[in-house]
Amino acid sequence: MAAPLALQLAVAGLSVGSAAAITGIGLVVCHRATGVLNLAQGAVAMATAFALRQCVVVWHWPRALAVACCVLLLAPGLGFLMDVLVFRRLQRRRAGTAETLVAGLGVFVLLVGAATLLWGTTPYPDAPVVVPAxxxxxxxxxxxxxxxxxxxxxxxxxxxxxxxxxxWTAFGTALRAVVDNRRLAELSGIDADAVASTGWAFGAFTAGLTGVLLAPALRLDPYGLPLLVMETLAVAVAAGLRSLPLAIGTALLLGIGQSELTMLHPSGAAQPLLQAVSSGLFVVALLAVALLPGRLAAGLSALPPAPTLSATTAATVTATATSAARTRQIGRRWAAALLLLVPLALRGGDVRSLLPGPGLALILLSIVVVTGYGGQISLGQAGYAGLGALLTGALAGGTIPGLPALPAPAALLLATAVAAPCGLLVGWPAIRRRGLALALTTFAVGTAMSRFVFQQPSLTSGLRLDRTGAWADDRLFYGVELALIAAALLAVHALCRGATGRALGAMRDHEPAAYASGVDVPRLKLLAFTAGAALAALGGGLLGLGAQAFDPNAFDPVLGLLWFAAAVGLGADSASAAVLGAMVLTVLDASTTAGVSAAAIGLLALVRGRLVHGRRAGTGGSTAPVPPEQPPLPVRLSPFGERLVQRLKGVPE
Amino acid sequence: MSPSPSPRPNPSPSPAPRLSARALVRRFGGVTALDQVSLDLPPGRITALTGHNGAGKSTLFRCLSGADRPDSGQVLLDGRDITRLPEYTRARLGLARTFQQIAVFPGLSVADNLRVGAEQAGRRGRLEADFAVARTLRLLGLDHLADRHASGLPTGTLRLVELGRALSAEPGVLLLDEPAAGLDRAESEQLAVLLTALAADGLAVLLVEHDRELVDRIADRVLTMSAGRILPAVSTSAASTPAPAPSDGAADDA
Structure with missing residues (x-):
């Protein structure tokens, strides 16, 4: 006698649910021990799964030995290294959420890049099975x-x-003490570093375990598995990053739910939607915990109000204080302009391989505007880029009911205009969110767009991104790209200078003080996200037209993380650095093997985080006044003011 | 601020209050942080607010500035009900505040810190903002630091930068949350002289401060909070306390 289908599906769903639960346990424990939400969890899982495949399939090690080495040695070792090389320093000087977040992304991108270098991007279908069915x-x-x-x-x-x-153990007490107050715990003789290292090692161990358990069901490639594990962040966040039973319960429920949904077979338009939801239930959950007020808002926004990325980026939107900084900026501008012009002098095939440069530059520029100028973390810009490409294709292909097929230029501009208000999707939630909560929200929105829009055949069929007429010529199209990026740079310059630029800087540096100074912070956040969405969409549209096809993988959420790390690593608040970086990355991608650019970005994000801090500390130490660059205004105080100044000067020191 | 071109308030014995609180109530869970608190801040006066930790000073401060909303009661600015207005709108209407923990914009230069305050308060014209900034820089003795980044300046200077950001908006009411915290004696002295003079020029000042010496010296009125209420006045006017600095004509006006 067969059991009811629902029960069978529930048991089947337990498998995925368990894997998510293991990762959830690791995330919660690591967060408890270190106060950091490990965003590199997915990358560690992927690296461990690749290592196991290498040991078993390529080197023919005995399976048990290979599993033991990878899960019990390699993965915890990675976690330990992450702590010693990256996070310990950050925690010692009480770095803000944004800084640890960027560091976590740096590790993530570095591991993805290294895996791409070692194993390429072709998916392997033969990940070894650890526990047979x-x-x-x-x-x-x-x-x-x-x-x-x-x-x-x-x-x-x-x-x-x-x-x-x-x-019941002394270690548990130490753990709680370190989480409560690291410095006080150290004064009481607790080795806080050891506690943190243990937390990282354990977190990485669970990541590795999840990786090797999930890999056989997937085709193993450097992007897919990390994303899958990132999606299970939902479990840890739903548990408020504290409660193990809640994390485990959520994970098992989601696993079972995902499995049960396959039982339903609605007809018509609901069918693809249901399929998407059932295959992406964890994304739905991540979106829900990120967007619904409650746990996320209460738990994560309540982190110490560490001012956003301004802590890691030294220069400013409106004023460069030293002549050295100004020289650097001018140098960057010239280099960026030169690199942008070089492709015009190249042969046809070479021009084509550099076509993505300006598109990528626009996407990085969108991150500069949102994160560098406005101080709002946005991990979902890849979503807006994809939306730009998708809408351009749809408008050009005439797949939108009631609209005729438009020529490519009109489609591109209209797509940008339509995508801009979509920036409010993350702009609204951003009004009340900061730091980690905002990072998760933007990531969830980007991932949902990828899962539920870009990967839906019904939405991506009939797109037309081929270039006809004058745009068919690569060199001419590149010229159009240059014109558009010049226009975008001018628009950004106009937006971010003067009063608006200063207000953005104020919001980025100290949100409560910006409110208190009269800055309309909600409106400014919406403005930043709208502008960011428009820039990313324009860039995405250009990428699509450059490749003459819509490829959902070109706008993978993992790429979004990579781009964020690149923009921040390059100096989040420099438009010219973003353009320069985009061109260098494009050249790297065109001329070297896949993965070099990702590895370079990872290293940059990690190294830069430290360097910038060093430089900042340096400037902070000097008290020598910088001579004003303009003659002071001929100010005339009122007689009262003059008397007051005299009186203040007369105050005994 | 002091050299403000705005009309000087009438220094009558009981001028209309610039900022008033009417029966503010604020509860957090079962705790009543503010219990029917009423308060008037007249122009030209420094009102000090003291009390133990947890007495409700910070909650009152936040409800006045707009960082928090009272559960019931009203906040009036120049007679206008601003209870429901967000903090940034109140700031634009002339209600300036500083923070207990120094709050400056480290990525902006000192001058730009002040300029944010001036611009957002409605001085959109470039020249107008330039002059408001330059005046405030001069007043606070920050001219030589105008183009320095605010990050890395010493604490006392940062307090001045923050105060300058508030003053360059040329507010009618200034709310100060422990402005002397972290200041050395000379800096504290400078602050006392400055605040006295600003008040003399018509500014309504609310001072939450633990430094009793400073409070006694410069406050015209000391209110003590306890368990969410303002206690009946026991402190006398600071008129009996000798003025700290040689008074001159302007100060005598008030």
Whole structure:
């Protein structure tokens, strides 16, 4: 007798649910021990899965030995290294959320880049199976397999071990003390570094475990698995990054729910939607916890009000204080302009390989506007870029009901105009969110766009991105790209100078003080996100037209993370650095093997985080006044003011 | 601010208050942080607010500035009900505040810090803002630091920069949250002289301050809060306290 389908599906869903639960446990424990939400979790999972495949498939190691080496040595080792090389420094000087977040993304991008370098981007279908799906028995006709039983057992075992450890051992007490007040804990003789290292190692161990458990069900490539694990962030966030039972419960429920949804077969338009939701239930959950007021808003926004990225970026939108900074800026501008012009002198095939440059530059520029100028973390710009490409294709292909097929230039501009208000999708939530909460929200929105829009065949069929007429010529199209990027730079310059630029800087540097100074912060945030969406959409549209096709993978959310790391690593608040960086990355992509650019970005984000801080500390130490660059205004105080100044000068020192 | 071109308030014995609170109530869960608090800030006076930690000073301060909303009651600025207005609108109407923890914009130059205050308060014209900034820089003795980044300046200077940001908006009411915290004696002295003079020029000042010596010296009125209420006045006017600095004509006007 067969068990009811619903029950069978529930058991099947337990497998994915367990994997998510293991990652959830790791994220929660690591956050408890270090106060950092490990965004590199997915990349560690991917690296471990690749390493296991290398050991088993290429080097023919015994499976058990390989699993032990990868999960028990390599993954925790990676976590330990991340702590020692990256996060320990940040925590010692109490770096803000934004800084640790960028560091986590740096590690993420570095690992993705390294994996791409080592193993390429072609997916491997042969990731070794760790626990075979041997049938264990069929109580009441319900098929139970070994892998499900082992995974569920691992979840319970880990949860029990962590629970016991934190409740009944001295280590657990130390852990709670370090989380509460690191400095005080150290004064009490607790080795806070050891506690943090243990947290990182354990988090990475769970990531590795998740990776090797999930990999056989997927085709292993450097982007897919990290994204899948990033989506399970939903589980940890739903648990407020604190409660293990809640994280495990959410993970299992989502796994089961995802499985149960496959039972429904609605007809018509609901069918593809349901399929998308059932395959992306974790994304739906991430979107829900990110957008709904409640846990995320309460738990994560309440982090210490560390001013946003201004802490890591030294220069300013409106004023460059030193002549050295000004020289650097002029140098960057010339270099960017030169690099942009070089392709015009190249042969046809070379021009084509550099066509993505200006599009990418526009996307990085959008991050400069939103994050560098406005101080709002946005990990979802890839979503807007994809939207730009998709809308351009749809408008040019005439797939939007009631609209005729437009010529490509008109389609591109209209797509940009339509995508801009979509920036409000993250702009509204951003009004009340900061730091980590905002990062997760923007990432969730970007991922949802990718999952539920770009990867839906019904929405991406009939797109037309081929260039006809004058635009068919690569060199001429590149000229058009140059004109557009020049226009965009001018628009950004006009927007971000003067009073608006200063207000943006004020919002970025200290939001409460900006409010108190009369800055309309909500309106300014909406403006920043709208402008960012328009720039990214224009860039995405150009990327699509350059490639003459819509490729959802070109706007993968993982690429969005990579672009964010690049823009921040290059100096989040410099438009010329963004353009320069985009061209260098395009040249790297065109001339070297895949992965070099990603690895370079990862290193840049990690190194830059430290360098900038050093330079900042340097400027802070000097008290020598800088001579004013303009003669002071001939100010005349009122007689009262003059008397007051005299009186203040007369104050005894 | 002091050299303000705005009409000087009438220094009558009981001038109309610039900022008033009417029966403010604010509860957090079961705790009543503000219990029917009423308060008037007349122009030309420094009103000090003291009390133990948890007495409700900060909540009152936040409700006045707009960072928090009272559950009931009204906040009036020059007779206009601003209870429902957001903080930035109140700032544009002439209500300036500083923060207990120094709040400057480290990525902007000192002059631009002040300029944000001037511009947002409605001085959109470039020249107008330039003059407001230059005047405030001069007043606070920050001219030589105008083009320096605000990051890395010493604490006392940063307090002045923050005060300058508030003053360059040429506000009618100034709310100060422990402005002397972290200042050395000379800087504190300078602050006292400055505040006294600004008040003499018609500014309504509310001072939340723990430094009792400073409060006694410059405050015209000391209100003490306890358990969410303002206690009946026990402190006398600072008129009995000798003025700290040689008074001159302008100060005597008030």
């Amino acid at each position: 041997t049938p264990l028995g069929t109580p009441d006709g319900l098929l139970i397999t070994l892998d499900t039983a082992v995974e569920l057992g691992l979840v319970l075992l880990l949860a029990a071990a962590v629970g016991a450890l934190s409740r």
